[in-house]
Amino acid sequence: MIEYLKYNNEVVLALGDGRPVVALESTLITHGLPHPTNAETALAMEAQVRSAGAAPATVAVLGGLLRVGLDEEEIWALATADGVLKVSSRGLAYALVSGRTAATTVSGTMWAAKLAGIRYFATGGIGGVHRGVERTGDISTDLLELARTPVAVVCAGVKSILDIGRTLEYLESAGVPVLGYGTEEFPAFLTAKSGHRAPYTVADAPEAARVFRAHRRLGLPSGIVIASPPPSSDLDEATLEEATVRALREAEQQGMIGAALTPWLLARVADLTDGASLRANTALLQQNARIAAQIAVADATL
Ligand code: PSU
Ligand code: MN
Numbered sequence: 001m002i003e004y005l006k007y008n009n010e011v012v013l014a015l016g017d018g019r020p021v022v023a024l025e026s027t028l029i030t031h032g033l034p035h036p037t038n039a040e041t042a043l044a045m046e047a048q049v050r051s052a053g054a055a056p057a058t059v060a061v062l063g064g065l066l067r068v069g070l071d072e073e074e075i076w077a078l079a080t081a082d083g084v085l086k087v088s089s090r091g092l093a094y095a096l097v098s099g100r101t102a103a104t105t106v107s108g109t110m111w112a113a114k115l116a117g118i119r120y121f122a123t124g125g126i127g128g129v130h131r132g133v134e135r136t137g138d139i140s141t142d143l144l145e146l147a148r149t150p151v152a153v154v155c156a157g158v159k160s161i162l163d164i165g166r167t168l169e170y171l172e173s174a175g176v177p178v179l180g181y182g183t184e185e186f187p188a189f190l191t192a193k194s195g196h197r198a199p200y201t202v203a204d205a206p207e208a209a210r211v212f213r214a215h216r217r218l219g220l221p222s223g224i225v226i227a228s229p230p231p232s233s234d235l236d237e238a239t240l241e242e243a244t245v246r247a248l249r250e251a252e253q254q255g256m257i258g259a260a261l262t263p264w265l266l267a268r269v270a271d272l273t274d275g276a277s278l279r280a281n282t283a284l285l286q287q288n289a290r291i292a293a294q295i296a297v298a299d300a301t302l
Contacts, residue, residue, distance in 0.1 A: 004096050005115055007057075008069030014055035015117065020296035022049045023068070023113040023121040023151070024289065026060040026103040029075065030084040031263035032124070033281065034270075039079035041282045043072060045122065045289035052293030054120075059112045061087065061095040061102035068116045078103065086259050088141035106153060107145035110223060119212070119299065120152050122292035124285045125159035125189035126225065127262065128167030131248060136257065139170065146223040147174035152212045153223060154292035156230045156284045157187040157194060161244055161265045164194050171225065172199070177215060179208060181228035181291065190280045191237050192229035202226075205291065209299035228291050230284035235276040243272035 007015065014021050024045055029038045046056035057069040060078055070078070078084065078101070085102035087095050089111040095102035104112060106126050113121050127140025140162075146153065158167045168186065171178055180186060180198025188194035202208045212224050247268035256264050270278040 002115065004064075004066045006065040006067050007116070008067070008071055010055050011057045011069035011116070018300070020054040020120070020293070020300045021057050021116075021118045022054050022289065022292045022296050023109055023116075023118045024049070024056055024058040025106055025109040025121070025123050026058055026078060027086050027105045028124060028285065029079050030081070030103040031086050032266055033278070034267070035079055037278065037282060039076050041285055042075050042079070044282075044286050048286050048289040049122075049293040052290050053297045054293035056289070057113075057116065057118060059104045059109045061092065061100075061104065064096055064099045066092065066096060066112055066115070068112055068118070086263070089145055090141060106142040107140070110145045110149045110151045110153065113151045114149050118151070120154065120292045120296040122154045122288040124155065124281055124288065125157055126153060126155050128158040128162040128164070129170055130261070131161070131163045133163060133166060138257070138261070143167065143170050143174065146171065146176045146225065148221055149223050150216060150221060151223045152226055152295065154181075154226045154228065154288045154295065156288060157189045157227045159262065159266075160189045160191070160240060161248065161262070161269065164188060164196055168196055168199075174222065175220070176222045176225060177211070178225045178227060179211060181208060181226050183229050187227050187229040190230060190233070190235055190240060190277055190284070193237065198227060205294040205298040208295045209302060212295075213299060213302055226291070226295065228288060230280055231287055233276065233280035233283060235273060235280045239273055240269070240277065243269045243277070246272060
C-alpha cells in the first residue's frame with residue numbers, strides 16, 4: 001500500500017473480508033451543502049450504504065494522508081472546517097504535501113477508490129461541460145477521470161447548472177458507458193427529465209453489476225456512469241431552470257470562474273428555490289448511496 005493512503009477500521013475490515021465497499025466524496029460536505037445539512041446528509045448516505053450490506057468509505061485529505069473511510073467525528077469536523085481546499089485528482093498531491101485539509105471531488109474520490117480497490121462510488125450529480133464552454137473552456141476533471149479510471153459512479157446525472165447535451169457528447173467521445181438506471185431518459189440531477197436519452201438502460205442492480213463486470217473483463221480502462229432519476233420532490237422544472245439561468249447570469253456578472261463556480265451556483269439556486277433544490281439534492285444523494293451499495297453487493301455475488 002502506498003504511504004499516503006489510510007483506511008479507517010470499518011474499511012479495513014470490509015476490504016480484508018472481501019465485502020463490498022462504496023466510496024463517497026467529501027466536496028458535497030464542504031462545498032455542496034450548507035451546515036448542518038452537509039454532515040447529516042453525509043452520515044445518512046453512509047447509513048444507506050450499510051443498510052444495503054456494504055461499507056461506506058468517505059474520502060478526504062487530512063493531515064497529509066489520503067483518508068479512505070472517515071469516522072463520524074471526522075465528518076462533523078470536516079463539515080464545520082474553514083478554508084478547506086476542493087481538489088480533483090490534480091490537487092491530491094499538493095494537498096498531501098502541503099498538509100492542508102482538502103475535500104475530494106468526484107475525480108479525486110474516483111482516484112482514491114481506484115488506489116483502494118473500491119469499484120463503486122455514489123454522488124449527487126457529476127461535474128461536466130459548463131454552459132458557455134465556448135467562452136470559458138470550463139470542463140470538469142470528472143469527465144477526464146471517467147475516461148481513464150475504472151470506477152462506477154452512481155449519480156442522478158449531470159448537475160443541471162451544466163450543459164447536459166455537451167456533457168453526454170464528451171462522455172461518448174471518451175468511451176465512457178452511460179447507463180440509465182430504470183430509465184430510458186438521462187436524468188437532470190434534481191429532476192428526472194433532461195430531454196436527452198440515456199445511451200443504454202439497465203433494469204436493476206444485478207444488471208448494472210453485470211455490465212460493469214463485463215466492461216472490466218474486456219480490459220476497458222474507463223469508468224462507467226450509472227444515472228438514476230431522483231426521487232420525486234416539490235421542485236418543478238420551470239422554477240429550477242429560471243433559478244439556474246438567473247444564477248448563471250449573476251455568476252458571470254461577478255466574474256466567478258474555476259473551482260468556486262459550481263459551489264456558488266448550487267448555493268444560489270438553493271436560495272432562489274427557497275430550499276427546494278436543497279431538499280431534492282439531499283434526497284437523491286441518499287437514494288444514490290443505497291443504489292451504489294445494492295450494485296456493489298450484486299457485483300460481489302457474481
Ligand atoms: N454534486 C453535488 N454537489 C457537489 C458536487 C457534485 O450535488 O458539490 C461536486 C462534486 O464533487 C463534483 C464537483 O465532482 O462538484 C464538480 O466541480 P467542478 O465543476 O468544479 O469540476
Ligand atoms: Mn470547473
